Amino acid sequence: MKNAFKWVREFVGNESGLVTVEWVALAGAVVIGGITVVWIVMNNLQTPASQIGSNITSCETSAAQNSGSTTGCQ
Helix, strand or coil, X not given: CHHHHHHHHHHHHCCHHHHXXXXXXXXXXXXXXXXXXXXXXXXHHHHHXXXXXXXXXXXXXXXXXXXXXXXXXX
């Protein structure tokens, strides 16, 4: 029984495992933060990217109809 109490006291007093847990928590927070930023940027750029694609398609159509001239494109 004394060995069990001694083991528990040493386990609680040992801080090397706590440092590892802190670094794992920090790394997890950085990964979650990165995923959040990518998700926000991706969702907020979907509409502008679609509009750019539509403008390019419109410009291509205009150029094809005007013998390659893109003067009407903005």
